[in-house]
Amino acid sequence: MQFTINKEIFVKGLAKIQPIIQARNTMPILAHVLLEVRNNILILTATDLEVGMQSSYPVEGISDGAISVSAKKLFEIVKEMPNEDIRFCTKDNDWAEITSGKARFNIVGLSADDFPLFQTGKGDFINLGSDLLSDMIAKTSFAICTDETKYNLNGAFVQVSAGKIQFIRMITTDGHRLAAVKKTITGAIPAALGKGVILPKKGVLELKKLAEEYPGSEIKLGFEDNSVVAYTSNTTLAMRLIDGQFPDYKTVLPVANDKKVAVDRGKLLSSLKRMVILSSEKAKGVMFEVQKGLIVMSACTPEMGDCTEDVEAGYEGDDLVINLNPKYLLEIASVIPDNSVELKFKDTTSPVIIKSATGDDFLAVLMPMRLNNATN
Secondary structure, three states: OOOEEEEHHHHHHHHHHHHHOOOOOOHHHHHHHEEEEEEEEEEEOOOOOOOOEEEEEEEEEEEEEEEEHHHHHHHHHHHHHOOOEEEEEEEEEEEEEEEOOOEEEEEEEEEEHHHHOOOOOOOOEEEEHHHHHHHHHHOOOOOOOOOOOHHHHEEEEEEEOOOOEEEEEHHHHHHHEEEEEEEEEOOOOOHHHHHHHEHHHHHHHHHHHHHHHHHOOOOEEEEEEEEEEOOOEEEEEEEEEEOOOOOOOHHHHOOOOOOOEEEEEEHHHHHHHHHOOOOOOOOOOEEEEEEOOOEEEEEEEEOOHHHHHHHHEEEEOOEEEEEOOHHHHHHHHOOOOOOEEEEEEEEOOOEEEEEOOOOOOEEEEEEEEOOOOOOO
């Protein structure tokens, strides 16, 4: 195999697949990228057996073929090459030569025949706007659980509800908070989405990058068996769905939160950022004293100090005191695009609903913490 490629294109392509590669793995070839040349097109493929990516780029192909080499080392080499076209060719015993200008590297590879097969996807398809996907993931991905023992929460639950108006929903939770977003869509719905699927966290984050790379376009999602494949003009992203039962989020949504507080989003974010400064692993909580027209925030960490701040708020009910994790609330408020945030309380020990004061496509639920500043 032999081809010549623009350095900038090569660097971009190799950078794109780096997040797919696992730092540590039991199969050395999973640290490799598969390079294939067919009819003046270079195809780069990477996979960790759970999430895979394949992208294609134009090259000047002298001879077709395939080889797998270390994804990290090839990226480092190409990135530091002179700003000239790069020539790549395979040699005997799965070696590869990379040259540019007066620089020449020889690196050892592995046979392309040993590289895992890439899932190309078949079955039912749906087209979703890239901007819609990007927005849904941005508003929910922060709440994906990172505790591997709770494997069914280690991703985003996606489901479409049929009716006169079709809604696609994405829900995430880590047990301390829940984020849910819904958008209207049209067209035929794959059976898998009617039942609901759990996309793995790594795949969700790569899907967001893919959506952001192609703003204003459509991304085609194909569902088959236990996998989903996303297609764009030159990139295919495949991921294995999480096999598990996602909790029924409707059962955890509070229904009696009648104490509504409206607060300016910018002021809330600024105050929370200051509160986080004195938040520690031992004392994560911030006390919120909700009063008429005011929220008094206070944090105290014995080994560091304390802080207090008043934030104007629209509220006319009875006083309420509740302890919340400022980092969690900060992440939630950060994804609300409107200028005003609405917090809905019931009492000191019940979950809090956080949403836009004007829109209803997103809401979050945040569990309170004990009032002694202990971790929950």
